[in-house]
Amino acid sequence: METEVQPSAQEQLGSFLLRKLDRMRAAEELTDVVLLAEGIPFPCHKVVLSAFSPYFQAMFTCGLKETRGGEVPLRDTPAQSLELLLKYMYCAELPLSNDNIQGVAAAAFLLHVDGAFRLCQNHMEAHMDASNCVGLNYWARDLGATDLADCALKYICQHFAQVCEEEEVLDLDAQRLGDLLSLDDLNISQEELLLELVLRCVERHRNDPQSEAQAVELLRHVRLELVDPGFLRKARRRNPVLLRHAECFGMIDAALQTAGLCETSAPPRPPLRYGMETTDLLLCLGGVDAEGVPARRGGLADLSFCFAPRGRRTCYMPSPLRDCGGQGQITGGAVARGSSILVAVDAEDQHRRKRLDIYKYSLKEKIWAKLCSAPYRDMYALGLVEDALYLIGGQMKVHHHYVITDNVVRWSLKRGGSWLTFAPLPLALACHCTVSLKEHLYVLGGWTPQDQPDDEPDKLSNRVFRFDPAKDRWTECARMKYSRYRCGTAVLNGEIYILGGIGCDGEDCGQSRRCLSSVEIYNPVTDTWRPGPALPTTLLSLRTNATNIGEVEGKLYLCGYYKGVGRHEIITKEILELDPADNVWTVVERRAAMHDSYDVCLVANLNPRDLLTP
Template structure:
């Protein structure tokens, strides 16, 4: 018997065992233990529980009372989480939702099921947005999930302007909010959003939170708030107007602003950014260099100051032969794509789309990020720091065909995978991200 046949036989054997145990669970055959959570009973098999959970293995082999008990009561574990974890043990099917993922993660943590913990964390990472990142951050800290906490913290700080408008942030505790708004790392362009958040947080439960108003206002950099906003905020909120200490803080800030005294306060992260228009050149008929020759027209323009800054071209050295399209991710990574330079292409067996990322430090500003199967007239999009190569024209058996396929590149994992296709083949289109949604517009479809 060859190796592959033997491997298939073993796989069939394992699947048969799994299927039979699953059927016995469904028909409640040879049940030897019943789990009880929130009064709900779950008949199952000790051997399955022990195989997947070190917690249950220790329970059933320790020689204590649980070894012989027909029912095991699970305290502080929800019935819903047990109803999700048990099917996973019997069938590898873990049905996570936005509503149950945290309770399932807690139960898995209690049962010492590391695989389920990892899947729950990945689910929360993949579905993180402005409406839930605060809860995920504090939940991850609570259970000691450091990677998840770091990811949620980065998302929370990077998107704080949007997060501050969500209902979830109004539910956090005083010390949590104080620590947040004290940070220099919040990506907000205007201090008004911090002041507005403090007012909304206190008003959300005014009777219980009014005592914290002054301490929270001390963390707001009032001299960075526009005078009109300060005056309007005080006028519209009696809790500020009727508090002498709050009034004094506002008056002092207004005087400082009026005197144009430079505040000794550091700016927050988002206040030090500059909006730029990027032009990544594509031919040698661009801007004349200081040496007299023509270079690629790669530069950026700051509308606020009307200044132009020149940047290195991705076509230098063995970079791109041409630049087809580009995007800027939510982490401000500049990404361009095109086909390899002639020098690099001469060493390749197949032609690819080459994707480069701009680095602000080091001697080589543009670094190769990844590559994928060649197509033309495609769109490059970005969402949640993932890249999407969308549609375009591909050469199949010496014939050019317009495609609807979409490839997604995870910058975190460094891997490609196919994702949901376009509803129709499309070429010469564009992609844009607005409010966490990726839109495709324009282009043309092949004639039938």
């Protein structure tokens, strides 16, 4: 019966074999080939070279002329690089540094020592920055290492604003610099950056007889129609080449004339660079149930609707529910620094024990990754201050019964770990709203349990509380005119807007409740409320207790809403806009492709190119 060798034993045998072979190479025992690099002999074993390199394997098995004499000259390989490659083969070690990395990588690539080249490539990618990525791109391209070259080019595009500040980019010839300037994928917010780079390049080579011809060639790759006209005029005045050369002068003059035309008569503008398309997007996330029922517009059940108010552009991103099996419901969401999108999803284990899972969206991989879990609660509020998530109030299970709670817990996005308990709410709340403003959390409205057993089962709240995370303390603010829940909230120009919902006038004392169209605006500086522009109709926010409003470029956008309290109703797929200058709600999209009952609306600064197009 054969005995299987355990992995640890295999590793020990492998290490022993390598050490033995290295000693034999040093003593030139049983060596059967000599590699010559820069005239220096390196006795080796053919079997070892063949095991690590298909290049040597083909050489030794095909009877090439170079191997008949027992010596193999390697004309393009430095001796130091070959010595390090042999150390990798015989000792499984490859000490890399900035001084030897290119020589070792080139030798490994040409000799097809793939494992060593992968280590070199990983080292180069890990140490890539704005000062070396341009040279690395062209070095790898000339070598034929296309994967490494593509990685360097991607880095150049993503960090082109920093690359422009380095001297390395100015040393490129006009052809190569022009190729970079023509790329659509440059992550720049203004075309002026490229014009400045061209002017610096022209100034650097002003004594070159070909400088004017190079200026013309480079200027052709700058999309002058995207440059501010005032900037263009100043650039032309301060640069003699742009004034003196007729073709340069004509290109700038044509761009200035185009800028003066109205949109209907102007020629089509050149396409925007990648970085110019980054904008604030309204994200209507979720809306897929356990059976995977598709959206009414068809085939988009696993996607979430995204809307760019600037340009009225529609795109999609994967639904968080797709990456967690399509189960549960998104019950809260927030956007952290760097447009990190976070959502809380109802989940349960195989024993049907419920919990809350927190997911984060990866733009690079286009998937939702789970960050942590929390004990289950519903009708709570999810808040975010700096890099900390807060679960505030809601219903929790206590002694086999669900009760409305004042519990507040926090989880750090930086440190992770467990959820920590913080100061409780001044009163137990459910179905309340929360917003973050100036490093404070504000909790508004909701309902709270009654004190007397003969009263209604719940009482609406018009109270507002502010939480200071640094002091771990709640403070009550001025009360709203209406007690309400299922309403929308947003921050605009440093003020808190709350609108719609179900409520009643003043404090809830048992009076009748109704759907509201009112808008109230809170000023945290003066601690006062004032009425805002009324909604065009009475409306409710989302069923998940999350808001359906977002602020983009100084305007509020209300993304879909319910016109009544009936559970059979679906979202009205309109997007309303409020411009504070006009103080009037207007419809900007009547048939938005959002899901019939999406779960949460967020605003994130993203690039539509990174998302899915219709």
